[in-house]
Amino acid sequence: MEKKSTTIIEIAKRLNVSVSTVSRALHDHHSIGLRTKTRVQQLAAELNYEPNQAAISFKQGKTFTIGVILPNLSESFFSTAICGIEDFAKEKKYNILIGQSHDDEDTEKQIVQTMKNHRVDGVIISVAKNSVNYEHFNMLKKNNIPIVFFDRIPKMEGIHYVACKIEDGMSQAVNFLIKQKHRNIGLINGPDTLVASKDRLGAYMNTLYKKRRIKINPDFITSTDLTKEGTQAAMSRLMSLKEKISAIITFNDYVALDAIQYAKKNNIKVNEDICFVSFANLPICHYLDTPPIASVEQFPYTQGEKAAEILLDLLSDSPSNTKQEPYHVIIEPTLAVNN
Amino acid sequence: MEKKSTTIIEIAKRLNVSVSTVSRALHDHHSIGLRTKTRVQQLAAELNYEPNQAAISFKQGKTFTIGVILPNLSESFFSTAICGIEDFAKEKKYNILIGQSHDDEDTEKQIVQTMKNHRVDGVIISVAKNSVNYEHFNMLKKNNIPIVFFDRIPKMEGIHYVACKIEDGMSQAVNFLIKQKHRNIGLINGPDTLVASKDRLGAYMNTLYKKRRIKINPDFITSTDLTKEGTQAAMSRLMSLKEKISAIITFNDYVALDAIQYAKKNNIKVNEDICFVSFANLPICHYLDTPPIASVEQFPYTQGEKAAEILLDLLSDSPSNTKQEPYHVIIEPTLAVNN
DNA sequence: CTGTTAGCGCGTTCAA
DNA sequence: TTGAACGCGCTAACAG
Numbered sequence: 274m275e276k277k278s279t280t281i282i283e284i285a286k287r288l289n290v291s292v293s294t295v296s297r298a299l300h301d302h303h304s305i306g307l308r309t310k311t312r313v314q315q316l317a318a319e320l321n322y323e324p325n326q327a328a329i330s331f332k333q334g335k336t337f338t339i340g341v342i343l344p345n346l347s348e349s350f351f352s353t354a355i356c357g358i359e360d361f362a363k364e365k366k367y368n369i370l371i372g373q374s375h376d377d378e379d380t381e382k383q384i385v386q387t388m389k390n391h392r393v394d395g396v397i398i399s400v401a402k403n404s405v406n407y408e409h410f411n412m413l414k415k416n417n418i419p420i421v422f423f424d425r426i427p428k429m430e431g432i433h434y435v436a437c438k439i440e441d442g443m444s445q446a447v448n449f450l451i452k453q454k455h456r457n458i459g460l461i462n463g464p465d466t467l468v469a470s471k472d473r474l475g476a477y478m479n480t481l482y483k484k485r486r487i488k489i490n491p492d493f494i495t496s497t498d499l500t501k502e503g504t505q506a507a508m509s510r511l512m513s514l515k516e517k518i519s520a521i522i523t524f525n526d527y528v529a530l531d532a533i534q535y536a537k538k539n540n541i542k543v544n545e546d547i548c549f550v551s552f553a554n555l556p557i558c559h560y561l562d563t564p565p566i567a568s569v570e571q572f573p574y575t576q577g578e579k580a581a582e583i584l585l586d587l588l589s590d591s592p593s594n595t596k597q598e599p600y601h602v603i604i605e606p607t608l609a610v611n612n
Numbered sequence: 613m614e615k616k617s618t619t620i621i622e623i624a625k626r627l628n629v630s631v632s633t634v635s636r637a638l639h640d641h642h643s644i645g646l647r648t649k650t651r652v653q654q655l656a657a658e659l660n661y662e663p664n665q666a667a668i669s670f671k672q673g674k675t676f677t678i679g680v681i682l683p684n685l686s687e688s689f690f691s692t693a694i695c696g697i698e699d700f701a702k703e704k705k706y707n708i709l710i711g712q713s714h715d716d717e718d719t720e721k722q723i724v725q726t727m728k729n730h731r732v733d734g735v736i737i738s739v740a741k742n743s744v745n746y747e748h749f750n751m752l753k754k755n756n757i758p759i760v761f762f763d764r765i766p767k768m769e770g771i772h773y774v775a776c777k778i779e780d781g782m783s784q785a786v787n788f789l790i791k792q793k794h795r796n797i798g799l800i801n802g803p804d805t806l807v808a809s810k811d812r813l814g815a816y817m818n819t820l821y822k823k824r825r826i827k828i829n830p831d832f833i834t835s836t837d838l839t840k841e842g843t844q845a846a847m848s849r850l851m852s853l854k855e856k857i858s859a860i861i862t863f864n865d866y867v868a869l870d871a872i873q874y875a876k877k878n879n880i881k882v883n884e885d886i887c888f889v890s891f892a893n894l895p896i897c898h899y900l901d902t903p904p905i906a907s908v909e910q911f912p913y914t915q916g917e918k919a920a921e922i923l924l925d926l927l928s929d930s931p932s933n934t935k936q937e938p939y940h941v942i943i944e945p946t947l948a949v950n951n
Numbered sequence: 952c953t954g955t956t957a958g959c960g961c962g963t964t965c966a967a
Numbered sequence: 968t969t970g971a972a973c974g975c976g977c978t979a980a981c982a983g
Contacts, residue, residue, distance in 0.1 A: 281977070282976070290953075291953070291954045292955095292976085293953080293954065293956090293977095294952090296976095304952055305952070306952060323725075324976085324977080325670075325729070325977075326730040327675060328978095329978085330670070331959060331960075331961095331977085332958085332976075332978060333959085334666070336666060346685075346691045346692075346698070353685075356684075356686050356712065359710065360712075363711070366726075369710050370708065371694075371709075371710050372698070373695065386662070387705075389662065390662050390665040391665040392665060530899045537901075555896075557869070557899075560869045560872070560873060560896075561899065562902075619961085620960070629969075629970085630971070631962095632961095632963075632969080632970065632972095633970070635962060636963095639962090644968070645968060645969085663961080664959090666959095666960085667960035668960080668962085670960085670961085670977095671960075671962060671975055672961090
């Protein structure tokens with residue numbers, strides 16, 4: 274009952290041909306007679322022959338598997354991104370090995386290590402927010418395992434990445450608010466350590482001051498560690514300023530949700546006393562009574578798809594990019610305005 | 613520059629010992645002299661030796677990889693479940709290969725096939741909602757690849773599974789509403805084809821009539837195809853009844869969201885004119901002004917964890933369950949009441 | 952058109 | 968305590 278899966282050796286024996294003949298026949302090699310070819314293929318079908326991928330991986334030094342490392346699967350942004358990756362990879366017969374770093378650098382390193390040992394052909398990664406040491410990425414490179422970064426990009430030279438030009442998103446957000454007559458625009462940014470935070474801050478200041486000549490009040494700028502408490506504290510800071518602000522741009526929708534909740538608890542009328550604009554455009558926000566008036570859509574599915582496309586191109590024998598210049602794909606964010 | 617990763621052969625050569633000595637030394641085999649052992653281990657460390665998992669998988673017929681097949685990664689329930697699976701598996705040095713069926717039977721079959729070819733050691737799956745043919749599962753069984761089903765369980769004999777006793781959740785929901793003096797309780801169920809729908813309906817009727825002796829009005833029972841439109845239509849049916857209902861139990865939170873939206877648009881006061889109870893307990897609901905008053909929590913993370921635990925036990929040389937009786941783990945749902 | 956064979960990296964006998 | 972040798976399933980180079 275413990276039927277071992279059939280191998281090409283078995284088929285070869287039964288047909289009194291050599292294993293290589295069987296192998297070639299199954300691969301539709303041109304140098305095999307039609308007669309033998311069909312005989313082989315028929316028997317293979319009968320015996321439910323399935324190639325042993327483990328053996329092939331071993332032999333070819335190629336596993337047809339790509340590793341995907343994300344901070345957290347349960348965040349909508351990342352699970353959507355992985356959808357994009359998976360859909361694209363499946364098309365090309367690649368498998369997906371996943372790992373969650375839980376935003377911990379050591380965990381991330383360990384995942385990279387096991388993935389390397391498992392001989393994934395390439396890696397797509399959104400780096401943990403606290404990662405500052407990148408030797409594990411260099412190690413992959415040394416082992417000829419290509420990496421495509423997405424969304425969270427480390428500061429390294431010559432890497433491939435796909436990311437959203439968050440600055441443009443911020444610009445759109447600021448301009449949108451200005452058009453709505455807002456002048457005192459607050460910012461609840463993410464942790465300073467994140468590039469994503471710096472990008473937002475830079476674009477916020479740039480758009481506000483350089484482009485629109487609106488003076489920046491440093492008190493209007495604060496940040497949260499992304500926890501509910503951190504966000505509430507940030508809100509309390511902003512709302513207690515003498516100079517009142519009429520709009521707040523938040524790091525993302527989750528922050529916006531907590532901020533809005535804070536506002537409501539403190540009897541501040543959302544969308545009247547204060548408006549919110551955020552990043553991510555989570556579908557659920559459309560169910561709120563007082564949603565952020567706009568949210569910057571970052572297209573995680575597309576980012577994932579694109580990252581997979583780049584990686585598979587890198588993996589193909591003839592990368593379309595023959596000069597081996599790093600891929601830098603920028604996804605343009607869009608400001609989604611809530612009715 | 614294209615440094616090949618070091619192998620035990622390399623180490624053996626450099627140290628003028630045999631490969632088997634190296635192999636044993638690295639495995640801390642007792643029959644190796646302390647001197648040689650340390651020499652080997654030192655050099656291995658220097659050379660950044662890492663065992664080639666592909667080779668080991670091939671040799672041992674074991675990949676230390678488990679396949680996880682889900683309908684859809686972007687659904688919060690499943691991405692949370694996979695978190696549980698991953699966290700548990702990582703602990704035990706197992707890797708996760710994922711695949712999305714997108715609720716399509718053929719896709720599911722194909723994923724099973726590739727996973728089998730890739731020689732995953734076992735599979736955890738939540739079956740596609742339309743799957744009616746289960747031969748691919750039998751095929752896995754024939755190949756000695758154990759399967760653990762979770763949440764969506766096919767009607768098969770002798771399978772291992774972990775699931776939520778949804779009937780109890782429904783019972784709690786109904787009883788909760790009755791305690792709140794509701795007597796006319798509507799139900800917006802899911803598609804009839806889903807077992808999950810039948811379970812809910814059965815428990816709804818059972819609790820209402822058999823246990824609490826409240827007559828069932830068939831008009832109070834309707835269903836949605838889970839689209840926004842379907843839910844709105846269901847709502848319109850329920851709200852236009854002569855006999856007014858004061859509470860509605862919905863198939864899940866997404867349905868509840870659409871239903872609540874419908875109510876608001878039609879000036880029906882949520883939580884006054886009508887109350888909602890649903891399933892899933894999505895975190896986002898806590899941000900609503902008028903959330904469902906309660907939601908049945910199904911603990912996806914725990915379900916995932918448990919499924920992984922069962923599978924790894926099945927995979928271990930000495931399954932704690934020596935009689936090989938199928939595992940049937942039931943997670944008790946909880947009614948989460950919104951403040 | 953087909954067969955023979957080496958070897959991918961490793962663990963594991965069996966012998967010494 | 969160590970080494971030599973085999974084989975896992977498959978592909979590809981070489982030989983007919």
